[in-house]
Amino acid sequence: MSGQLHPEDFPELRGGLIADKELAPFTWLRVGGPAELLFLPKDEADLAMFMAQKSTExxxxxxxxxxxxxxxxxxLPGVVIRLGAGFGQMQVxxxxxxxVGAAVPDRVLAKFAAKNAIDGLSFYAGIPGTIGGALRMNAGCYETETADVLIEAVVIxxxxxxxxxxxxxxxxxxRHCSAPKDWIFVEALxxxxxxxxxxxxxxxNEITARREQSQPIREKTGGSTFKNxxxxxxWQLxxxxxGRGRRVGAAQMSEQHCNFMINTGGAKAAELEELGNSIQRSVLENSGIELEWEIKRVGSHGE
Ligand SMILES: Cc1cc2nc3c(=O)[nH]c(=O)nc-3n(C[C@H](O)[C@H](O)[C@H](O)COP(=O)(O)OP(=O)(O)OC[C@H]3O[C@@H](n4cnc5c(N)ncnc54)[C@H](O)[C@@H]3O)c2cc1C
Structure with a gap:
């Protein structure tokens, strides 16, 4: 941590600014160290002001x-931003x-679309992320992805x-988007x-039932570890x-879906990453194919 960022440096912001905030509880895998500063912008104007005020470094x-x-x-050094209720609007x-606002969970959008007799967004029912994450990852399943139904995105x-x-x-x-790394999606049409x-x-309902059957959706997981x-x-490779069921410490490739890694309890991020790296090595040796991580690995390794 640089120790150079302090909440009192941004007195005009209306959203919360918390120093040294644990992030593990905000992730499905429940691992990882703290954010140097966590910012919870109140709304788009608050976010824009912060981005304009902070150092470009x-x-x-x-x-x-x-x-x-x-x-x-x-x-994570620097600032971690988490969008909340101020980015939760939905309108037909x-x-x-x-x-729709970027903090809306994908499955909430899917239900809203169904209620309003709008088809084409039901694939979001099975993806446990937010619209912001879907825009960045081009999330999709069962032959439909975000890019197929998106008209435009609003970014700061x-x-x-x-x-x-x-x-x-x-x-x-x-599972790829070329938007610059510092763009923050705030809304989508x-x-x-x-x-x-x-x-x-x-x-x-069929999508969710299919997932219940085939994926460890009640575990601490990050979804597909590697892109196809x-x-x-x-998973076949x-x-x-x-690699099915392989363990490193408390990290394990799921027996149910062997492209999903799980934290079986108390795993370190380093164990999960080493497990993924060992799977990559085995697949390369066995098939000559180099798997590419789909899970985003971020932050510093620590001691
Ligand atoms: C059980 C399970 C099943 C899954 N099934 C699928 C599936 O079928 N299909 C699929 O595509 N994915 C699937 N995933 C993976 C995951 O749900 C998607 O990638 C999802 O889109 C990530 O969204 P998120 O909000 O959780 O993003 P995060 O995991 O929090 O972040 C992912 C990336 O998006 C960026 N990001 C997040 N919000 C914003 C924003 N507002 N602006 C800019 N960048 C942003 C982050 O910086 C990061 O780079 C699954 C995951 C799990 C745990």
Missing amino acids: TPVFVLGAGSNLLIRDGG EAENRIR DGLGRRRIVPAAELDYAY YAGTPGDPAKITQKM PDGAKS IDAAG
């Missing part, structure tokens, strides 16, 4: 629901469009300026198609390389 990281994150044991616009950039960015400019690919609420709800390489499935 200060590292900034945005935390969503922490469902795709491995925060290392040494924690003309032509089956929905405008590294200097606190508001930008409206058409989806095409985000250069989306499989989606386009759906007219649908029948009962049928959409049924589709959502072109033409292959990571991991299985073939003997």
